[in-house]
Amino acid sequence: MAKPPAATPPREPARPATSERRGFLTRFGAIVAGGIAGLIPIVSGLVVFFDPLRRNGQGGKFIRVATLDAVPDDGIPRQFPVIARRVDAWNDSLEPVGAVYLRRTQGQEMPECWTATCPHAGCFVAYDGPTNTFKCPCHNSSFQVDGAIIPPSPSPRAMDTLECRLDSQEILVKFENFYTGKADKVVKT
């Protein structure tokens, strides 16, 4: 008895390997060429977009803010603007960069100094004479006249003190900005 021929699977029509490879190369080439062309403008834009991360703050210098006469030793804090050279992107000008409170108690020669910026979210606090406290108009943080926090307060820390020194009869303040909303006083560089 003759053995029936083994069933062979029907052969697929031969696909030329070269055309398949060519199709792959075409797709690959299109994606690479298009990708590079499209990425060039996007990447160069992103490089410029991230430029601000290279910029540093301009604080940390001693700046004249007042004469000693302007801060009598009566325990009442007085506000003074801090005028300094500031490079703001394409503007280079002498302008107010912040404000400070200076206060002297009786017999004290060197004044205490605080920045007027609230440590909670950065608004300017105002001195309120009748209650003898600092009050922030934005979220009602309030501080004692010596800068201590009055609980309950949204502010995570007391008012930020600044270093100051006397040069003959003038008061110089080392003006700095600090990160707001943090329990620790961290200077912005």
Add this chain to the structure above:
Amino acid sequence: MKSLFDWLDDRTGVRGFLHEALFERVPGGARWRYVWGSTLSFAFFVQLVTGLFLWMCYSPSAQTAWESVYYIQNEMQGGWLLRGIHHFMAQAMVVLLVLHFMQVVIDGAYRAPREVNFWLGLILMQIVLALSLTGYLLPWDQKGYWATRVATNLLSVVPLVGPQLQQLVVGGADYGHMTLTRFFALHAGVLPGLLIGFLVLHIALFRRHGLCKKEPAKGPDAMFWPDQILKDAVACLAVMAVLPSRCVCSRTKDQSTRLTWAPSWALRPIRPINIRQPDRSGTSCFCFSSSSCSRAGASVANCWAPWSFRSWPCWRSS
């Protein structure tokens, strides 16, 4: 990954949309001569991206425009490259526009049934030239300042409503802050918006009629993806490759401060209007009218092209 794509396709039909976008038939096979429309769209994409990033650093007022552009060019990392790409791609776009236009004319793609798409193309051309004109002013440098001063002063000799028209465009009696803010709004808002709208119509009609086949066919029909896209992508890359070299060359030049006030080369054909000697008898008005009439005439002639060249044997497709 596949199941995520299936889910997205089920909810949005994205697969069908992609299929429709990519698997357009290219009769007679992919060709280099079909790349110009794609390179133009690519150029517009590059202008959108670079323009958006430039926008983040630009300040449109007479006191800050030049300063902010100087800052981008000389102070920001990579700013010279970003601005260079935007600047030179704007010029490349006009060149590509001419090439695309020539291809349409030579292949007879303006004829029935594609007349409307030809008109849309003419509108797009005007929008690109308007983008070029408004963008030229924005650095507020000597070139842009004087070229646009001339262009807006020319508006005042338009018959009847000239002075009012000029005042509206300039944004007041004098050239200044308001001119810049208006030109910036046109350049970054109105004109790109119009361009996108007309481009969508242009491409939709192009897909409706299909490619204008160039005879004789080079081979069997191919698909837009990947055959034609490969050629398009290589052409886009070639356009892109020319730009950085130009940016590097231009970086060494003293940017923005030289006292030259030639109009942008793309707008120089209308320059004869400016150079003619005006006199007191209204000749300047006449010159303007005649020049604008001839320009308008040329535009009308362009619009008429689908019919007027219908029977030119050398351009007739068999």
